[in-house]
Amino acid sequence: MERGRLFRYDCHDGTPSATARFERDFAAALGARYAVAVNSCSSGLFLSLLACGVQPGDEVLVPAFTFIAVPSAVVHAQASPVLVDTTDDYAIDLDDLVAKITPRTRALLLSYMRGYVPDLDRVVEICRERGITLVEDVAHGLGQRWDGTSLGRFGRAAAFSFQSYKLLDGGEGGMVVTDDREVALRVILYAGCYDRNWQWHFVTDDDRAWLAAHINTVPAYAMRMSNLTAAALLPQVPCIEPRVTQLGERFERFTGRLDGAPLRIPSHPPKLSPVRDSFQCEVALDEAGRARFVDACVAKGLPLGIFGLDPSNSRCFWNWSFARFDDCPRTRDLLMRTADMPLPLWLDDSILDYFADAIHASLAEAGAA
Numbered sequence: 357m358e359r360g361r362l363f364r365y366d367c368h369d370g371t372p373s374a375t376a377r378f379e380r381d382f383a384a385a386l387g388a389r390y391a392v393a394v395n396s397c398s399s400g401l402f403l404s405l406l407a408c409g410v411q412p413g414d415e416v417l418v419p420a421f422t423f424i425a426v427p428s429a430v431v432h433a434q435a436s437p438v439l440v441d442t443t444d445d446y447a448i449d450l451d452d453l454v455a456k457i458t459p460r461t462r463a464l465l466l467s468y469m470r471g472y473v474p475d476l477d478r479v480v481e482i483c484r485e486r487g488i489t490l491v492e493d494v495a496h497g498l499g500q501r502w503d504g505t506s507l508g509r510f511g512r513a514a515a516f517s518f519q520s521y522k523l524l525d526g527g528e529g530g531m532v533v534t535d536d537r538e539v540a541l542r543v544i545l546y547a548g549c550y551d552r553n554w555q556w557h558f559v560t561d562d563d564r565a566w567l568a569a570h571i572n573t574v575p576a577y578a579m580r581m582s583n584l585t586a587a588a589l590l591p592q593v594p595c596i597e598p599r600v601t602q603l604g605e606r607f608e609r610f611t612g613r614l615d616g617a618p619l620r621i622p623s624h625p626p627k628l629s630p631v632r633d634s635f636q637c638e639v640a641l642d643e644a645g646r647a648r649f650v651d652a653c654v655a656k657g658l659p660l661g662i663f664g665l666d667p668s669n670s671r672c673f674w675n676w677s678f679a680r681f682d683d684c685p686r687t688r689d690l691l692m693r694t695a696d697m698p699l700p701l702w703l704d705d706s707i708l709d710y711f712a713d714a715i716h717a718s719l720a721e722a723g724a725a
């Protein structure tokens with residue numbers, strides 16, 4: 357703000373922009389060749405699909421347990437989202453995935469909703485064998501690793517979110533991460549690089565030559581990140597690991613205090629190191645009892661709800677009426693019985709202890725054994 361250069365391409369004094377520096381640091385943190393900053397993860401998903409060659413009319417597989425933004429990115433790319441059902445472990449059902457592949461299937465947009473991850477070794481194998489492009493939605497997966505490798509490093513491209521409820525908070529913002537040179541350079545162009553502004557990216561001379569040769573050959577959608585956003589995010593990059601550790605310790609404390617409660621708290625596969633910034637559980641009550649439980653929690657000030665009981669919940673596929681979606685009965689069933697609550701870092705231990713005690717009391721009030 358002191359320099360008065362809020363636009364990422366306003367670098368005419370030769371100083372790299374905050375946005376370019378954030379891209380460089382984020383790519384290094386992920387061990388990726390390229391990171392391209394955009395104005396949201398939704399934009400990142402849309403541009404990744406375009407850059408990976410998804411065409412109007414293609415089918416893109418999407419987990420049925422996800423946020424509205426994910427099928428929306430597919431619709432934005434003029435492709436058709438095809439929902440894939442969910443396992444009892446909250447991950448995409450890989451048998452249903454295979455069953456839903458058709459000759460029109462171009463990509464799998466794999467969303468790690470609430471940090472739940474399928475057997476990624478198998479996902480990668482299925483995509484390779486069936487010629488399907490894997491694009492990862494890592495909005496909820498920053499800091500997570502599968503068998504030691506960061507999420508976002510398995511697909512041809514991956515998009516991250518920096519909207520305020522995410523691990524790094526830029527208010528809004530997103531990042532596309534990829535090792536694929538042409539995908540990265542196309543995302544730079546689609547995101548709104550114009551004139552000779554490719555010179556302000558940290559890319560190689562060869563990349564600059566490619567960009568110079570391809571400028572104005574694809575639409576420029578003005579989905580760039582602002583330097584204001586990048587300035588907020590840049591100092592947070594070294595915070596990824598400490599925040600992950602802190603979230604894990606708090607989650608242990610919180611769930612330890614819930615020991616003995618009549619709840620099922622979903623577990624993760626052994627290969628996953630999760631990031632615990634939210635809490636899900638299944639309550640051993642019928643639908644009316646679950647509603648009583650939620651009401652009792654809300655009355656005590658908890659930000660807890662059951663996905664499927666809220667008709668405006670944007671994570672329930674049956675509430676999306678902007679496209680045609682086939683039913684996914686196991687996802688529907690899971691969402692009708694799963695309680696969900698954010699556990700952001702700013703909640704201190706005393707609040708978390710209060711939340712756990714309030715859950716015990718609410719279960720008793722709702723009649724759970």
Ligand SMILES: Cc1ncc(COP(=O)(O)O)c(C=O)c1O
Nearest residue numbers: 396397398423425495517518519
């Ligand atoms: C699972 C999931 N994917 C993608 C997005 C899109 O993120 P953004 O708001 O940065 O576009 C969200 C947003 O919260 C999300 O929850």
